[in-house]
Amino acid sequence: MAAKKILMLVGDFVEDYEAMVPFQILTMVGHTVHTVCPGKKAGDTVKTAVHDFIGDQTYVELQGHRFAINTNFDEVDPNSYDALVIPGGRAPEYLRLNPRVIEITKHFAENNKPIAAICHGPQILAAAGALKGKHVISYPAVGPECVAAGANYGTVSPGADNAVTDGNIVTAPAWPAHPEWMRQFLKVLGSKIEA
Template sequence: MAIKKILMLVGDYVEDYEAMVPFQMLQMVGHQVHAVCPGKLPGDHVRTAIHDFEGDQTYSEKPGHNFAINADFATVDPAKYDALVIPGGRAPEYLRLNPRVIEIVRHFAAGDKPIASVCHGQQILAAAGVLDGRQCTAYPAVRPELERAGGTWCEVNETVSNAYVDGKLVTAPAWPAHPEWMRKFLDVLGSRIEP
């Protein structure tokens, strides 16, 4: 398996599982993952939030962990990366306001590089204007933004555990989809895990 260099965009109150689990899973199979955040340096942390599905009209939110940044957003060169991961949570709502975040996402989309985005991460994709004509999913509350950005909504199942692939774009509605989302992303990356 060829080792891939993967960039992950995070910010304060990124969803805990949606940052930590993919970060660890992708490293577990041998890929190199760099987590970056505007205004933070390697060794700094972002605070995370745990979003849970407990039968309310929307998710609940609880304090998460500190997630370590291991690369410098200010100097990162997206051309040196093979793929991009965008976790959800509350971070995407303000990260999408950063022009350099948008520039980085557009680089990956224009280069037809693999992009994995989950939950509210698709807010960044919508803001970057890279969803036109794409089939994808997201946390259901993001559906209006996804559709206004030209994306075609793919249904979310009851357990929010499904994922969709459109070319090299892999999207999922929330962290319960990690097994399917990461399996499909690894397929797009060309990674093979032998049984």
């Protein structure tokens, strides 16, 4: 397996597990993961949030950890990266308003580079025009945006532990899908994991 250089887009109130766990998994198997956030540089952190369901009509947001930024956003050259990871949480809602985030995301989509997006992460893919004709899943509240962006949404088995790959894009609805989401993404990356 050739190690890949992966870019991860995060922001304040990114979902804690959806940033921490993929970062750890991808690093553990030998890939290099650069974490970036608009307006932040290496050595800064973002606040994370833990989303959970405890009987309300929607998720609750609890304070998470501080997640380290290890690369300067302003210095990102998407040509130097092999893949992109977009965690969910509240961050994608406002990150998609940043023209440079959209420009970076378009680079990965237009060059057919591997992209993994989970939960609210597909909001950024939708804003970048990367979902047209793609089979995707996301957090259910993001479904209407995926459909409006031309995605084939909901054509796979529902469930928070599910993931779907369509070409270079791997999507999942929420952090319970990490094992399946990362398994499929590692396959797209060409990673070989020995059992």
